[in-house]
Amino acid sequence: MRYPRQTHFAKKALISLPVNPPPPPKAKQPYEAFLVLDVEATCQQGADFNFPNEIIEFPVCLMQWKDRSDDHKASQLEVVAEFRSFVKPTWQPVLSQFCTDLTGITQEQVDAAPSFPAVLAAFEEFMIEHELIDEVTGERLVRFCWCSDGPFDVRDFVVKQCFISKIPMPGWIQGDVLDVRTSVMDWLHSREPPKYSPATRGWDGPRRRSLNIPAQLKVLGLPSFEGRQHSGIDDSRNIAKIVSELARRGISLHPNTAIHPNRRWQWMGKHGQILDGYWTVNNVEPWKRL
Template identity: 60%
Template sequence: MIKLPKQPYDAFLVLDVEGTCVQGSGFDYPNEIIEWPVCLLRWKDKNSRGKARVLEVVDEFRSFVRPTWRPQLSSFCTTLTGITQEQVDAAPTFPEVLQEFRTFLEKNKLIDHCGQRLVRFCFCTDGPYDIRDFVVKQCFISKIPVPVWLTWDVMDVRRAVGEWHDFATASAERRQVGAFPLPRRVVLSIPRQLHALGLEPFEGRQHSGIDDTRNICRLVVELARRGWKLQPNTSINPNRRWPWMGKRGKVLEEYYS
C-alpha cells in the first residue's frame, strides 16, 4: 500500500513552449515563443487532509504565437517543431496570447480579474527552461513585464522524475515501486522519463509543443499515482539578462547579424 503524502497544490499547469531557433544556436539565443500549449490538471480524489493520488486533465489551452523580432522561421525550426510559417503569420503576438491565457486562468478560477491567486497552482515544465529562459526572453522582446503569476511556483518535472527514480532504485522495495533502469549520465528526455516510470512510449510528435505537454502530463499523473509529493523545485528570475539585451526591449543585432 502506497503511503500518500499531503499534496499542497490544488492544480497544475503543464507548459512546454516552442521557440524560434537556428541550427547550431544554444540556450543564449534570443528565442521568440511560437507555440504556447498548456494542460490543466486537477485532483479527482483529494480528501479533507489534503491527500490524493489521482490527477486528470480538465482543460487545455493552445495558441501559436507570431514572432516580431525575426518573423521568418528558419527551415531548421520548421523541421524541428512542425510549425509552419503560415501558422505563425496568422497567430496573435505574445502579449495578445498572454491576455487570452489569462482569460483561461480566470475561467478556471485560478486567478481573479486582478491577477490574485484563488487556489494554489503550480506550473510544470520539462526542465527549467520554458519559464526561466523562454518566457523571460520573450517578455523582454515584447517589452512587457513577466506576469507575476508565471513566477510563483514552478516544478521541473525532469528533476522530479530523476529524484523519484533515485529514491526508488535506492529502496529495498524498488521492485514493488516499479523503477526501470536508466543509463548513467544521460539527459532525461521525455521518452526516457516515460520509460523510467514504466509508461507507454511517447505519444505524438516530439517537439510539437502540445504533444510534449500532453506527455509531460502523463509523467505528472504517474508521479502522483506513485505517491510522490508534487511541489516547486526551481526558481525564476524575471530580471535575468543576456548579453544581446539592449535598452527597452532591443536585441543588439551585432550578436546575431
C-alpha cells in the first residue's frame, strides 16, 4: 500500500520516538488529602433535582499522596481508607421501586441502617482516626478537599439532608468542592483544537460536553467501570481512579464548585418541615408540584 509522502515521514518519525516517553511534570498540589464522596438518595421516576431527596448511602474514599515533596509537588495519589454506611430515611422511609432498581439498595438495608446524624457521627470518628480533624475542636489538621462527580452530592444532597435531619452542616464538610467531571471536561477541552465552521465562517472551539463516570474513564484511557453503576461505593472507587489519573497527568487538583450550606428549596418550611403544598407525603405523587 502506498502512503502519501507526508504520512511516510510521519511513520518514520513515530518509529524514532522513545519507547517509554517521560512522565508529565509534577504539578503543585495545595491539598494534602481528598475525600471522594458519591451518595445515593431516595428518588422517584420523573422527579428532578428539586425533589427532597434523603441520603440512603454515604460512602467515602480517602485519598492521600505517595510522593508529595516539600515544595508541594506530587503526582501519585492513592486510596488509603474507605468509609461506607447505609442511611435510614425518615421523611419517606419506604423506598420506591425505581430507587431500588437504580441503586441496588434494598428496603431491608435502609431499615437496619442508622439515621443520618448517627452516620455523620461515625464518619467524624473515621476522620479523627485518620488525623484529618481534631478530636476536641473538630478543626482541620490537614488541608483536605471533597470530590464528587458533578456538584450535586454536597451542594444538593448533603445540604437537603441536613435540613431534613434538623442539624447544622458540619464545618468539616463545608467549603468548596472539586467537581471531578468538570476537571475532566476542562482537560479534554484543552486538548481539542478549534475547528473551522463553514456555517459561521469562523473557528469554533470544541463543544463542551457532560461525561458520566464510564465516559470519563474512557477518555482518560483507564479500564472500564468496575462494579455496579449507581452503587455509591462503586461510583466513589471509580471516581477515585479518575482523580488519581488527573494527578498523574500533571493536573493541579483544587476546588471548582461553590457550596452554600444555607441554600433553600421551595419545599422547605421551618425547622426541617417539608411543606405539603409542594410535595405529597404519602409516596403516591412525591414529585408533583402544586
